[in-house]
Amino acid sequence: MAKKGWDEFEIGAMLRTFDGKIDDIAGTQQEDRAYSQSSSYTASVADWRLIKPIFNKDYCIDCQFCWIYCPDVSIIARDKKLIGVDMDHCKGCGICVEVCPTNPKSLLMFPEQADEETEIASWPKKDEKEE
Ligand code: SF4
Ligand code: SF4
Structure with a gap:
Protein backbone atom coordinates (compact mmCIF):
# COMPACT_ATOMS: atom_id res chain seq x y z
CA MET A 1 0.00 0.00 0.00
CA ALA A 2 1.32 3.45 -0.88
CA LYS A 3 2.19 5.56 2.13
CA LYS A 4 -0.38 8.33 2.73
CA GLY A 5 -0.61 11.23 5.12
CA TRP A 6 -3.35 11.15 7.78
CA ASP A 7 -5.40 13.72 5.81
CA GLU A 8 -5.20 11.83 2.48
CA PHE A 9 -7.42 8.88 3.42
CA GLU A 10 -11.04 8.77 2.25
CA ASP A 32 8.09 -9.79 14.99
CA ARG A 33 4.58 -8.59 14.13
CA ALA A 34 3.83 -7.55 10.54
CA TYR A 35 2.63 -3.99 11.27
CA SER A 36 1.23 -2.26 8.19
CA GLN A 37 2.55 1.06 6.90
CA SER A 38 -0.69 2.70 8.08
CA SER A 39 -0.09 1.59 11.66
CA SER A 40 1.30 4.14 14.09
CA TYR A 41 3.69 1.44 15.29
CA THR A 42 5.78 1.90 12.15
CA ALA A 43 6.31 5.62 12.86
CA SER A 44 8.83 6.86 15.38
CA VAL A 45 7.46 9.55 17.68
CA ALA A 46 10.69 9.90 19.61
CA ASP A 47 11.26 13.48 18.46
CA TRP A 48 8.17 14.66 20.38
CA ARG A 49 9.84 13.80 23.67
CA LEU A 50 11.62 16.30 25.94
CA ILE A 51 12.27 13.97 28.87
CA LYS A 52 12.79 10.22 28.85
CA PRO A 53 12.74 7.33 31.31
CA ILE A 54 15.99 5.53 32.11
CA PHE A 55 15.74 2.00 33.50
CA ASN A 56 18.09 0.75 36.21
CA LYS A 57 17.76 -3.02 36.39
CA ASP A 58 19.69 -3.24 39.67
CA TYR A 59 16.60 -2.17 41.64
CA CYS A 60 13.81 -3.66 39.52
CA ILE A 61 11.65 -6.35 41.16
CA ASP A 62 9.82 -7.18 37.90
CA CYS A 63 6.44 -6.25 39.35
CA GLN A 64 5.29 -5.20 35.82
CA PHE A 65 3.41 -2.12 37.09
CA CYS A 66 5.20 0.06 34.50
CA TRP A 67 4.29 -2.42 31.75
CA ILE A 68 0.62 -2.38 32.74
CA TYR A 69 0.30 1.39 33.12
CA CYS A 70 2.36 2.69 30.16
CA PRO A 71 -0.24 4.28 27.83
CA ASP A 72 1.98 3.70 24.78
CA VAL A 73 2.91 0.03 25.29
CA SER A 74 6.52 1.19 25.35
CA ILE A 75 7.76 -0.95 28.22
CA ILE A 76 9.45 -4.08 26.87
CA ALA A 77 9.24 -7.23 28.97
CA ARG A 78 10.25 -10.80 28.21
CA ASP A 79 9.12 -13.76 30.29
CA LYS A 80 7.79 -11.33 32.94
CA LYS A 81 11.15 -9.59 33.26
CA LEU A 82 11.49 -5.92 32.32
CA ILE A 83 14.26 -5.44 29.78
CA GLY A 84 13.91 -1.80 28.73
CA VAL A 85 11.90 0.95 27.08
CA ASP A 86 10.94 1.24 23.41
CA MET A 87 12.37 4.69 22.73
CA ASP A 88 10.74 4.94 19.27
CA HIS A 89 7.28 5.10 20.87
CA CYS A 90 7.74 6.35 24.44
CA LYS A 91 6.21 9.86 24.77
CA GLY A 92 8.01 10.74 28.01
CA CYS A 93 4.83 11.02 30.11
CA GLY A 94 6.52 9.68 33.27
CA ILE A 95 3.66 7.38 34.33
CA CYS A 96 6.03 4.40 34.50
CA VAL A 97 8.15 6.29 37.03
CA GLU A 98 5.11 7.29 39.10
CA VAL A 99 3.94 3.68 39.49
CA CYS A 100 7.36 2.09 40.10
CA PRO A 101 7.28 0.93 43.75
CA THR A 102 10.98 0.34 44.49
CA ASN A 103 13.16 2.49 46.73
CA PRO A 104 15.00 4.01 44.95
CA LYS A 105 12.85 3.83 41.85
CA SER A 106 14.04 1.58 39.03
CA LEU A 107 12.87 4.06 36.39
CA LEU A 108 13.53 7.79 36.59
CA MET A 109 12.93 10.64 34.15
CA PHE A 110 15.88 12.58 32.69
CA PRO A 111 16.32 15.22 29.97
CA GLU A 112 16.25 13.69 26.49
CA GLN A 113 20.00 14.30 26.00
CA ALA A 114 21.01 12.55 29.26
CA ASP A 115 23.53 9.74 28.94
CA GLU A 116 22.16 6.43 30.27
CA GLU A 117 25.45 5.08 31.66
CA THR A 118 26.26 8.34 33.44
CA GLU A 119 22.81 8.59 35.05
CA ILE A 120 22.82 4.96 36.18
CA ALA A 121 26.28 5.46 37.75
CA SER A 122 24.91 8.32 39.89
CA TRP A 123 21.48 6.80 40.66
CA PRO A 124 19.84 8.13 43.89
CA LYS A 125 20.34 6.08 47.05
CA LYS A 126 17.55 4.44 49.03
CA ASP A 127 15.32 6.92 50.95
CA GLU A 128 15.58 6.08 54.66
CA LYS A 129 12.44 6.28 56.80
CA GLU A 130 12.30 9.13 59.29
CA GLU A 131 12.39 7.94 62.91
S1 SF4 B 1 7.41 7.68 29.97
FE1 SF4 B 1 5.24 7.21 29.53
S2 SF4 B 1 5.27 6.48 27.41
FE2 SF4 B 1 7.39 6.38 28.13
S3 SF4 B 1 7.64 4.28 28.89
FE3 SF4 B 1 7.05 5.58 30.64
S4 SF4 B 1 4.80 5.39 30.77
FE4 SF4 B 1 5.44 4.68 28.71
S1 SF4 C 1 7.46 -0.73 37.96
FE1 SF4 C 1 9.62 -0.56 38.57
S2 SF4 C 1 10.05 -2.43 39.74
FE2 SF4 C 1 8.15 -2.79 38.61
S3 SF4 C 1 8.82 -3.77 36.69
FE3 SF4 C 1 8.72 -1.56 36.29
S4 SF4 C 1 10.81 -0.80 36.67
FE4 SF4 C 1 10.65 -2.84 37.62
Missing part, protein backbone atom coordinates in the same frame (compact mmCIF):
# COMPACT_ATOMS: atom_id res chain seq x y z
CA ILE A 11 -13.62 9.29 5.00
CA GLY A 12 -14.54 5.90 6.41
CA ALA A 13 -11.39 4.18 5.13
CA MET A 14 -10.41 1.14 7.18
CA LEU A 15 -6.76 1.07 8.19
CA ARG A 16 -5.39 -2.36 8.90
CA THR A 17 -3.01 -2.71 11.80
CA PHE A 18 -1.18 -5.68 10.26
CA ASP A 19 -0.30 -6.93 6.80
CA GLY A 20 -1.08 -10.56 6.03
CA LYS A 21 -2.31 -13.18 8.45
CA ILE A 22 -1.34 -13.25 12.08
CA ASP A 23 -2.57 -16.32 13.94
CA ASP A 24 -1.20 -15.67 17.39
CA ILE A 25 -0.86 -11.95 17.91
CA ALA A 26 -0.69 -12.19 21.70
CA GLY A 27 2.10 -14.76 21.45
CA THR A 28 4.14 -12.79 18.89
CA GLN A 29 6.66 -10.25 20.16
CA GLN A 30 6.09 -6.64 19.01
CA GLU A 31 9.18 -6.58 16.79
Whole structure:
Protein backbone atom coordinates (compact mmCIF):
# COMPACT_ATOMS: atom_id res chain seq x y z
CA MET A 1 0.00 0.00 0.00
CA ALA A 2 1.32 3.45 -0.88
CA LYS A 3 2.19 5.56 2.13
CA LYS A 4 -0.38 8.33 2.73
CA GLY A 5 -0.61 11.23 5.12
CA TRP A 6 -3.35 11.15 7.78
CA ASP A 7 -5.40 13.72 5.81
CA GLU A 8 -5.20 11.83 2.48
CA PHE A 9 -7.42 8.88 3.42
CA GLU A 10 -11.04 8.77 2.25
CA ILE A 11 -13.62 9.29 5.00
CA GLY A 12 -14.54 5.90 6.41
CA ALA A 13 -11.39 4.18 5.13
CA MET A 14 -10.41 1.14 7.18
CA LEU A 15 -6.76 1.07 8.19
CA ARG A 16 -5.39 -2.36 8.90
CA THR A 17 -3.01 -2.71 11.80
CA PHE A 18 -1.18 -5.68 10.26
CA ASP A 19 -0.30 -6.93 6.80
CA GLY A 20 -1.08 -10.56 6.03
CA LYS A 21 -2.31 -13.18 8.45
CA ILE A 22 -1.34 -13.25 12.08
CA ASP A 23 -2.57 -16.32 13.94
CA ASP A 24 -1.20 -15.67 17.39
CA ILE A 25 -0.86 -11.95 17.91
CA ALA A 26 -0.69 -12.19 21.70
CA GLY A 27 2.10 -14.76 21.45
CA THR A 28 4.14 -12.79 18.89
CA GLN A 29 6.66 -10.25 20.16
CA GLN A 30 6.09 -6.64 19.01
CA GLU A 31 9.18 -6.58 16.79
CA ASP A 32 8.09 -9.79 14.99
CA ARG A 33 4.58 -8.59 14.13
CA ALA A 34 3.83 -7.55 10.54
CA TYR A 35 2.63 -3.99 11.27
CA SER A 36 1.23 -2.26 8.19
CA GLN A 37 2.55 1.06 6.90
CA SER A 38 -0.69 2.70 8.08
CA SER A 39 -0.09 1.59 11.66
CA SER A 40 1.30 4.14 14.09
CA TYR A 41 3.69 1.44 15.29
CA THR A 42 5.78 1.90 12.15
CA ALA A 43 6.31 5.62 12.86
CA SER A 44 8.83 6.86 15.38
CA VAL A 45 7.46 9.55 17.68
CA ALA A 46 10.69 9.90 19.61
CA ASP A 47 11.26 13.48 18.46
CA TRP A 48 8.17 14.66 20.38
CA ARG A 49 9.84 13.80 23.67
CA LEU A 50 11.62 16.30 25.94
CA ILE A 51 12.27 13.97 28.87
CA LYS A 52 12.79 10.22 28.85
CA PRO A 53 12.74 7.33 31.31
CA ILE A 54 15.99 5.53 32.11
CA PHE A 55 15.74 2.00 33.50
CA ASN A 56 18.09 0.75 36.21
CA LYS A 57 17.76 -3.02 36.39
CA ASP A 58 19.69 -3.24 39.67
CA TYR A 59 16.60 -2.17 41.64
CA CYS A 60 13.81 -3.66 39.52
CA ILE A 61 11.65 -6.35 41.16
CA ASP A 62 9.82 -7.18 37.90
CA CYS A 63 6.44 -6.25 39.35
CA GLN A 64 5.29 -5.20 35.82
CA PHE A 65 3.41 -2.12 37.09
CA CYS A 66 5.20 0.06 34.50
CA TRP A 67 4.29 -2.42 31.75
CA ILE A 68 0.62 -2.38 32.74
CA TYR A 69 0.30 1.39 33.12
CA CYS A 70 2.36 2.69 30.16
CA PRO A 71 -0.24 4.28 27.83
CA ASP A 72 1.98 3.70 24.78
CA VAL A 73 2.91 0.03 25.29
CA SER A 74 6.52 1.19 25.35
CA ILE A 75 7.76 -0.95 28.22
CA ILE A 76 9.45 -4.08 26.87
CA ALA A 77 9.24 -7.23 28.97
CA ARG A 78 10.25 -10.80 28.21
CA ASP A 79 9.12 -13.76 30.29
CA LYS A 80 7.79 -11.33 32.94
CA LYS A 81 11.15 -9.59 33.26
CA LEU A 82 11.49 -5.92 32.32
CA ILE A 83 14.26 -5.44 29.78
CA GLY A 84 13.91 -1.80 28.73
CA VAL A 85 11.90 0.95 27.08
CA ASP A 86 10.94 1.24 23.41
CA MET A 87 12.37 4.69 22.73
CA ASP A 88 10.74 4.94 19.27
CA HIS A 89 7.28 5.10 20.87
CA CYS A 90 7.74 6.35 24.44
CA LYS A 91 6.21 9.86 24.77
CA GLY A 92 8.01 10.74 28.01
CA CYS A 93 4.83 11.02 30.11
CA GLY A 94 6.52 9.68 33.27
CA ILE A 95 3.66 7.38 34.33
CA CYS A 96 6.03 4.40 34.50
CA VAL A 97 8.15 6.29 37.03
CA GLU A 98 5.11 7.29 39.10
CA VAL A 99 3.94 3.68 39.49
CA CYS A 100 7.36 2.09 40.10
CA PRO A 101 7.28 0.93 43.75
CA THR A 102 10.98 0.34 44.49
CA ASN A 103 13.16 2.49 46.73
CA PRO A 104 15.00 4.01 44.95
CA LYS A 105 12.85 3.83 41.85
CA SER A 106 14.04 1.58 39.03
CA LEU A 107 12.87 4.06 36.39
CA LEU A 108 13.53 7.79 36.59
CA MET A 109 12.93 10.64 34.15
CA PHE A 110 15.88 12.58 32.69
CA PRO A 111 16.32 15.22 29.97
CA GLU A 112 16.25 13.69 26.49
CA GLN A 113 20.00 14.30 26.00
CA ALA A 114 21.01 12.55 29.26
CA ASP A 115 23.53 9.74 28.94
CA GLU A 116 22.16 6.43 30.27
CA GLU A 117 25.45 5.08 31.66
CA THR A 118 26.26 8.34 33.44
CA GLU A 119 22.81 8.59 35.05
CA ILE A 120 22.82 4.96 36.18
CA ALA A 121 26.28 5.46 37.75
CA SER A 122 24.91 8.32 39.89
CA TRP A 123 21.48 6.80 40.66
CA PRO A 124 19.84 8.13 43.89
CA LYS A 125 20.34 6.08 47.05
CA LYS A 126 17.55 4.44 49.03
CA ASP A 127 15.32 6.92 50.95
CA GLU A 128 15.58 6.08 54.66
CA LYS A 129 12.44 6.28 56.80
CA GLU A 130 12.30 9.13 59.29
CA GLU A 131 12.39 7.94 62.91
S1 SF4 B 1 7.41 7.68 29.97
FE1 SF4 B 1 5.24 7.21 29.53
S2 SF4 B 1 5.27 6.48 27.41
FE2 SF4 B 1 7.39 6.38 28.13
S3 SF4 B 1 7.64 4.28 28.89
FE3 SF4 B 1 7.05 5.58 30.64
S4 SF4 B 1 4.80 5.39 30.77
FE4 SF4 B 1 5.44 4.68 28.71
S1 SF4 C 1 7.46 -0.73 37.96
FE1 SF4 C 1 9.62 -0.56 38.57
S2 SF4 C 1 10.05 -2.43 39.74
FE2 SF4 C 1 8.15 -2.79 38.61
S3 SF4 C 1 8.82 -3.77 36.69
FE3 SF4 C 1 8.72 -1.56 36.29
S4 SF4 C 1 10.81 -0.80 36.67
FE4 SF4 C 1 10.65 -2.84 37.62
